[in-house]
Amino acid sequence: xxxxxxxxGLACVAGSAFAQYEQYEGNTDFTDDETRWKVAYxxxxxxxxxxxxxSGYITMMQMYKNNSxxxxxxxxxxxxxxxxxxxSVTIYANGATMLYNMIQAESDTAKKKExxxxxxxxxxxxxxxxxxxxASIPEGKRGRATEGDVLIAKANYYHICGYGVDPNYTxxxxxxxxxxxxxxxxxxxxREVKGAYIQYYFSTSYELYKASNEYYRExxxxxxxxxxxVCEKMLQLAKEETDPDKAQKIVDxxxxxxxxxxxxxxxxxxADRDQLVAMFTPKVEANKDNLDYLxxxxxxxxSNDCDDTDVYYKAANYAYNIEPTYxxxxxxxxxxxxxxxxxxxxxxxxxxIDLCQTDNTRGRICLNIxxxxxxxxxxxxxxxxxxxxxxxxxxxxxxxxxKKAVVYTSLGQYNDAINYCSQASAAxxxxxxxxxxxxxxxxxxxxxxxxxxxxxxxxxxYIAKQKAEEAFWGKK
Numbered sequence: 494x495x496x497x498x499x500x501x502g503l504a505c506v507a508g509s510a511f512a513q514y515e516q517y518e519g520n521t522d523f524t525d526d527e528t529r530w531k532v533a534y535x536x537x538x539x540x541x542x543x544x545x546x547x548s549g550y551i552t553m554m555q556m557y558k559n560n561s562x563x564x565x566x567x568x569x570x571x572x573x574x575x576x577x578x579x580x581s582v583t584i585y586a587n588g589a590t591m592l593y594n595m596i597q598a599e600s601d602t603a604k605k606k607e608x609x610x611x612x613x614x615x616x617x618x619x620x621x622x623x624x625x626x627x628a629s630i631p632e633g634k635r636g637r638a639t640e641g642d643v644l645i646a647k648a649n650y651y652h653i654c655g656y657g658v659d660p661n662y663t664x665x666x667x668x669x670x671x672x673x674x675x676x677x678x679x680x681x682x683x684r685e686v687k688g689a690y691i692q693y694y695f696s697t698s699y700e701l702y703k704a705s706n707e708y709y710r711e712x713x714x715x716x717x718x719x720x721x722x723v724c725e726k727m728l729q730l731a732k733e734e735t736d737p738d739k740a741q742k743i744v745d746x747x748x749x750x751x752x753x754x755x756x757x758x759x760x761x762x763x764a765d766r767d768q769l770v771a772m773f774t775p776k777v778e779a780n781k782d783n784l785d786y787l788x789x790x791x792x793x794x795x796s797n798d799c800d801d802t803d804v805y806y807k808a809a810n811y812a813y814n815i816e817p818t819y820x821x822x823x824x825x826x827x828x829x830x831x832x833x834x835x836x837x838x839x840x841x842x843x844x845x846i847d848l849c850q851t852d853n854t855r856g857r858i859c860l861n862i863x864x865x866x867x868x869x870x871x872x873x874x875x876x877x878x879x880x881x882x883x884x885x886x887x888x889x890x891x892x893x894x895x896k897k898a899v900v901y902t903s904l905g906q907y908n909d910a911i912n913y914c915s916q917a918s919a920a921x922x923x924x925x926x927x928x929x930x931x932x933x934x935x936x937x938x939x940x941x942x943x944x945x946x947x948x949x950x951x952x953x954x955y956i957a958k959q960k961a962e963e964a965f966w967g968k969k
Contacts, residue, residue, distance in 0.1 A: 547573070547576075547577045547580050550569050550572050550573050550577075551573065551580060551583065551584075553569045554566055554573065554583075554584075554587060555583070555587070557569065558587050558590070558591065561594070563591050563594050563595050563598070564595075566587075566591050567591060570587070574618060578618055578621075578622050579622045579625040579626055579629065582619075582626050582629070582630065582638075585615055585618075585619045585626075588615050589612065589615060589616075592608050592609075592611055592612040593612070593654060595608045596608045596609060596612070596654050596658065597654075602657075602658065605658045606659060609651075609654055609655060609658050612650055612654065613647065613650075616643055616647035616650075619638075619643050620640060620644075623638065623640065623643065626638075639677065639678065640677055641674050641675070641676075641677030641678035641680075642674075642678065644670065644673060644674035644677060645671065645675065645678065645686065645690055647670065648670035648674055648690075649689075649690055649693060651666075651667060651670060652667050652670075652671075652693055652697070655667075664697050664700045664704070665701065667697050668694075668697045668701060671693070672694070675694065675723075686723060688724065688727070688746045688747040688749070688750035688751075689750060691723050691724060691747075691754075692750035692753055692754060694716070694720065695716055695717065695720040695754050695757065696757065698712065698713050698716040698717075699713065699757055699761060701713070702761065702763060703761075706763075710768070710772060711772065711793070713763050714763060714764075714769075714793050714797070715789075717754065717758045717763070718793065718796055720754050721751065721754055721755070724747045724750055724751035724754065725923070727743060727746070728743065728747050728748065728751070728922075728923035729923055731743040731744050731922050731923050732888065732921060732922060732923055740922055741922075744922055744923065744926065748923075748925075748926035748927075749926075751926075752926065752927075764797035764798070764799075766797075766798070766799055766802070769793075769794065769797060769799050769802075770799065770802050770803075770804050773790055773793075773794060773804045773808075774803075774804045776790065777790055777804055777807055777808045777811070778807075782811075782815070784812055784815045784816060787808045787809075787811055787812040787815075787821075788812060788818065788820050790804075790808045791805060791809060791812065791820050791824055792820070794808070795823075795824075795861070795865075798868060800827050801827065801831060801868070801869070805827070806824060806828040806831070808824065809823075809824020809828065810824070810828070812824070813825050817844070818848060819845040819846070819848040819849050819854070820845075822842070822844045822845035822848055823842065823845045823858070823861060823862065823865070825841040826838045826839075826841030826842040826844075826862070826865075827865060829841060830869060830871075842862050842878075845858050845862070846858055846859070852885045852886050853885075853886050853888075855885045855886075856881075856882040856883070856884075856886035856889045857882070857886075857889065859878045859879070859882035859885060860878075860879070860882045860889060860892060860893065862878045863875040863876075863878040863879045863882065863893075863896055864896065866878065867896065867899060867900060867903070870903070872903065872904065875896070875900055876897065876900065879893040879896055879897055880893075888921075890916075890917075890920040890921065891917045891918070891920040891921020891923065891924045891928075892917070892924055894913045894914075894916040894920060894928075895913070895914070895917040895924050895928055898910045898911070898913035898914045898917065898928070898931060898932075898935070899931075901913060902935055902938075907935050907936075907938070907939040907942075910935050911932050911935050911936065914928045914929070914931050914932035914935070915928070915932070
């Protein structure tokens, strides 16, 4: 009963505050601290200097935060969020830090849950007053946020603080929170999704997949592709950044999460060919008139080295007959390759390039064709399309060189492979992490092969010596 009464009381305060701020909308310069603090204080009519009152609590809150005195900070923070919720965005940023630390330090589960509820309520309150808080921040300054930005921060804090505290904590809940936030950010813009958040979102999807492989497999596969795509798009921004330090920060933010996502996916077993074929075979047949689904199925299958399977060819054929697209044309080319009809294969591949609208897309199609040829061990053809990719779009040089490194590794020409890794890293900062990791693996393989060759040579020399001695003594 006590909790219900408290919640109702806070709701009434929030309601009166909202009504108070509505009357000032468009008539107040909320970027001026003193004016905003005066307007923000709900009980301002009973205080001689409301701006001074509010600024005093903000100062004390910041002082206690600097000293990590969370209990005293909590008292000042609670006064601000109940009496002046639009006074400053620091109420929310610092409040989240404070409550996180209080949850971690608290041993009593009931008390932890109380702090967790306050933490979740903090984000709800920020959402309620978001337009006023944004209005208090000049254009171009940090601190402005969209609904998606606030929700993804809420999801992240719930992810790391809720386990063992909230009895209703489930991976489904966290996944839904992340998914909703990312969708909103994509729709309305806002700040970029942090690399760590993308990694946590994908790890939550992985937990759901582990709990029920067949039920969540397709969702997990699509989450892998979308998470990977977000990281790659953000890394692409590093190439457009003229400040080298800022470019490196972007790489540091997204390269490691991308590597973790790739590693987790590789170890998940979700891309098992037999299981993917078994899963998509009935679905492709059931959706043979649904172009959107067929394109999605082709993307997932091709991304998981299943572009040489009957179900992939069938999806491509159905899609091509509905409406030829570059995806379905590539699929038809793959089928012709399997049938040994190389001229028809090239016709479809080139048709795929013609169906693209921009040179950037044409270049990426050439990369995909090259990847397909690499998988089929047709290395000469792969090299041709990698060179075409660079010709269409020089920005793809780093990715093309990286695939050339794979080709030369497969051919056992390790020095050339390492050289292309270096060229890839120099041409494109966004693939530098991948290129460096590949180069390390190639050097390791090269060293192991050299050691094996040396051991074999020593063994062969020993056997030859033994045979020579046996032959010598046999003559005696």
